[in-house]
Amino acid sequence: PASLPTVKRLPSYLHIVEAALREGKEYISGTVIADELELEPIQVRKDLAVTGIVGTPRRGFPVRELIECINSFLRWNQQTDAVLVGAGNLGTALLGYGEFRKHGLNIVAAFDPDKKKAGTHMNGVQVHSLHQMQDRVQALGVRLAILTVPGEHAQVVSDLLIQAGIQAIWNFTNVKLKVPPHVIVQKEDLSSGYAVLSVKVGIQNAQ
Amino acid sequence: PASLPTVKRLPSYLHIVEAALREGKEYISGTVIADELELEPIQVRKDLAVTGIVGTPRRGFPVRELIECINSFLRWNQQTDAVLVGAGNLGTALLGYGEFRKHGLNIVAAFDPDKKKAGTHMNGVQVHSLHQMQDRVQALGVRLAILTVPGEHAQVVSDLLIQAGIQAIWNFTNVKLKVPPHVIVQKEDLSSGYAVLSVKVGIQNAQ
Ligand SMILES: NC(=O)c1ccc[n+]([C@@H]2O[C@H](COP(=O)([O-])OP(=O)(O)OC[C@H]3O[C@@H](n4cnc5c(N)ncnc54)[C@H](O)[C@@H]3O)[C@@H](O)[C@H]2O)c1
Numbered sequence: 416p417a418s419l420p421t422v423k424r425l426p427s428y429l430h431i432v433e434a435a436l437r438e439g440k441e442y443i444s445g446t447v448i449a450d451e452l453e454l455e456p457i458q459v460r461k462d463l464a465v466t467g468i469v470g471t472p473r474r475g476f477p478v479r480e481l482i483e484c485i486n487s488f489l490r491w492n493q494q495t496d497a498v499l500v501g502a503g504n505l506g507t508a509l510l511g512y513g514e515f516r517k518h519g520l521n522i523v524a525a526f527d528p529d530k531k532k533a534g535t536h537m538n539g540v541q542v543h544s545l546h547q548m549q550d551r552v553q554a555l556g557v558r559l560a561i562l563t564v565p566g567e568h569a570q571v572v573s574d575l576l577i578q579a580g581i582q583a584i585w586n587f588t589n590v591k592l593k594v595p596p597h598v599i600v601q602k603e604d605l606s607s608g609y610a611v612l613s614v615k616v617g618i619q620n621a622q
Numbered sequence: 623p624a625s626l627p628t629v630k631r632l633p634s635y636l637h638i639v640e641a642a643l644r645e646g647k648e649y650i651s652g653t654v655i656a657d658e659l660e661l662e663p664i665q666v667r668k669d670l671a672v673t674g675i676v677g678t679p680r681r682g683f684p685v686r687e688l689i690e691c692i693n694s695f696l697r698w699n700q701q702t703d704a705v706l707v708g709a710g711n712l713g714t715a716l717l718g719y720g721e722f723r724k725h726g727l728n729i730v731a732a733f734d735p736d737k738k739k740a741g742t743h744m745n746g747v748q749v750h751s752l753h754q755m756q757d758r759v760q761a762l763g764v765r766l767a768i769l770t771v772p773g774e775h776a777q778v779v780s781d782l783l784i785q786a787g788i789q790a791i792w793n794f795t796n797v798k799l800k801v802p803p804h805v806i807v808q809k810e811d812l813s814s815g816y817a818v819l820s821v822k823v824g825i826q827n828a829q
């Protein structure tokens with residue numbers, strides 16, 4: 416299968432190829448994509464190869480077909496139902512992000528213990544109280560959960576979700592979750608991006 | 623200097639060592655940190671070495687000193703002033719995130735063209751209209767900007783910021799910014815995390 420760095424680069428390629436489609440282009444070359452992202456053309460061609468797309472010498476890749484291949488490789492042409500737990504600052508931002516819906520992520524319900532939030536709708540998604548989480552996750556047969564609760568509640572909430580049948584967690588908290596082997600955890604860590612930025616700014620200041 | 627993957631791992635180590643301090647521990651070993659994160663102990667020790675910390679055989683690293691060394695290596699013990707541009711869903715979430723302030727990121731002002739937002743305060747930060755951005759950035763002498771505007775406005779806003787003296791941009795949009803060589807851009811891309819998650823869920827379903 417494809418390496419993680421390859422998979423991580425595909426959304427940036429998709430973004431550029433979709434722009435080419437909007438501009439009415441029929442073909443796009445690996446070199447054009449590489450220049451836009453300051454990558455090596457050979458790297459881009461190797462990455463795109465994992466999606467099964469075949470390019471034509473001198474013309475490049477057919478734009479529509481390339482979009483289809485990337486979306487299908489990422490399974491972004493299929494719908495994945497998810498629940499979101501912790502409808503606070505970050506949770507609300509994610510509920511409002513249309514890009515995810517475009518890529519098949521369908522958040523069907525949110526859960527939060529705050530009495531002021533339970534029973535409301537945020538960006539088209541109904542927020543329920545935490546007591547209803549396990550019943551609703553089971554009834555809906557949802558397998559994916561987005562975790563945006565405060566760190567100190569992350570492990571307990573994750574255990575409840577897994578008991579209710581959740582098999583994959585997109586973890587936005589800064590806690591390393593202990594989960595059984597069959598459960599996938601994808602950690603999204605803003606602080607490591609901020610760490611890299613801080614070090615780069617430090618080097619810049621030292622010059 | 624340290625490699626990027628090493629820098630990216632340091633915040634997770636810091637999180638564990640800070641928890642050890644709260645539990646009253648005086649020393650912590652590389653192995654304990656490694657086990658918590660499912661990493662190799664030798665990797666953890668190599669990473670920590672870049673911060674200048676020295677461990678004691680059989681006891682490990684002194685907890686208070688290790689926290690100090692990581693914070694100083696990341697420059698998280700210094701204050702960095704920043705402005706945030708685009709006080710929408712994501713911008714508001716970032717303004718409300720106390721973890722950043724703890725690590726020295728001091729957002730001094732936000733800017734947004736929405737008349738309903740300009741003149742308000744969000745989580746203690748004043749939101750100004752976009753017209754005031756360049757003057758205020760210059761007057762405050764801020765060098766770092768957090769970009770959470772819609773993708774189609776990213777490049778124009780980035781050009782205005784750089785003209786006003788900004789030298790580093792934390793880019794949350796999905797657009798590759800074209801900037802002069804002296805400007806640092808750190809891209810934060812939620813869609814690559816979602817790509818990895820989608821592929822892992824696909825493999826899980828296929829089993
Ligand atoms: N805000 C950001 O920009 C940001 C950035 C990176 C990471 N995070 C992480 O995301 C998480 C949420 O951050 P936030 O800024 O949205 O915080 P927040 O306080 O705004 O939101 C947390 C929400 O979780 C709810 N909650 C509390 N206990 C709960 C429980 N036991 N089960 C379910 N929900 C519960 C609260 O009612 C609240 O609505 C934190 O773990 C934080 O570290 C936030």
Ligand SMILES: NC(=O)c1ccc[n+]([C@@H]2O[C@H](COP(=O)([O-])OP(=O)(O)OC[C@H]3O[C@@H](n4cnc5c(N)ncnc54)[C@H](O)[C@@H]3O)[C@@H](O)[C@H]2O)c1
Binds near residue numbers: 510734795
């Ligand atoms: N919401 C998320 O979870 C999320 C996740 C990943 C990436 N992003 C990216 O972050 C950016 C913001 O997303 P959002 O969900 O907060 O959108 P949003 O529409 O909620 O917020 C955008 C804000 O930018 C302001 N704005 C519009 N034009 C502007 C301009 N020319 N200059 C300055 N501000 C301007 C708007 O008034 C609005 O307040 C987008 O580029 C999006 O792709 C968002």
